[in-house]
Amino acid sequence: MPTPQDVRSLSYEEARDELVRVVAELEQGAPTLEHSLALWERGEALASRCEEWLIGARARLEAARTAESSAAGA
């Protein structure tokens, strides 16, 4: 399920906050089947977007660390 374009442009905090709202709404029980499905898809997209941010950040941190340790080693 491709991440909709707008989700890609969200910042990490924006994506995370919307995800929290989507989950809450789903848990309250969305009115229509159609709406539930849409919400669920949205939730999935937001969650994977957050993970992209986090994995990216972690990768950069690791990269910086290896650079730093190699610099210290050099």
Add this chain to the structure above:
Amino acid sequence: MDQGPSVDSPWPVGLLAAKIQGYIDRLGSVWVEGEITSWGLSGGNVYGKLKDVTGDATVSFTVWSSVRARTPADLKQGDRVVALVKPNYWVKGGTLTMQVIDMRHVGLGDLLERLERLRAQLGREGLFEQSRKRPLPFLPHCIGLITGKDSDAEKDVLRNAQLRWPAVRFRVLHAAVQGNRVVDEVTAAVRELDRDPEVDVIVIARGGGDFQNLLGFSDEGLVRAVSACATPVVSAIGHEADRPLLDEVADLRASTPTDAAKRVVPDVTEELARVRQARARLGTRLSTFLRTEVDRIEQLRTRPVLATSAWIVDSRAEELGRYIARGAELVTRGLDEAAIGTKELSAQLRALSPQRTLDRGYAIAQLHDGSVLRAAADAPRGTALALRLASGTIGAVSDGPTATPR
């Protein structure tokens, strides 16, 4: 007035001596200030030398025993004095000596008082303004050091600086740190180091000493030279308690030479440690932040509503199932009721229906429109009739009215 002396008619030496004496006597007696550099006693009289406090001039003086009685007994070599002297040219020996009429110590009080006056004056001029103080470079390329040759101060500064930063570079200029050479030499050294573009901080260091020894470091000329410096100057003169004017005008006052080294050179190993520590903290700070965020997303992800999508359909399917079941139930119940209803109705129907009469042998004659024939007149000859019997119905044609049957 005889002709001036010439090679043909020269003056006798006596005349020359007299002339000199005449000139000198015209000066009369004057108060002078100087430092006693030699103090010889002979025959109750004192023969000594008095030297200019900062410059190079020296004169010899004699104190006749009569005068000596009136002067302080503890005068000795090295003292700084003010004296009322009358220059005296001794014709016989051809020597010039200062006839001391009065001589007093330049008391510490006078010196102090004069120093304070100078301090106030320079203060008014704004030489000590905080705004003039230049910041020291964090990591100096080359430190200009003005100190006594092989003095403890020099060792302290060099050793402490190297301890903190082995790669530190010094340019040391040795200068007198005592006596009357101080001002000229230190001032010259300051100017030279200031001119040197390599030197980006100048330290003037001297170990402890009594008030008089440090006086040179309150000299107006030196203070003004330092004030005019473009390079930041650090003053490290004497001990904590000493406060020569140099301290006031310097960009930084260090209490001792060692303190100066510590203030001018950062402890590089410590700085490196601090940088490493900051970097480590940075790393942990970020990774904890990341970990908490990952946990949060994980937590959101495992919420049932997101974990699977099946529930959306299942819950509705289940709901649907319930509805259907319920529907079916309602329908069957409806049907049952209907069945009961119809049974009752058919019973009623049967009760009302002529069937039983028909069973007893009667028949119902109906006209073609279904209406029941009640009157013979309604069925004249040839009228088609339907006769409903107990069972089944037959068609018949009317012969018209007849008498009542037999």
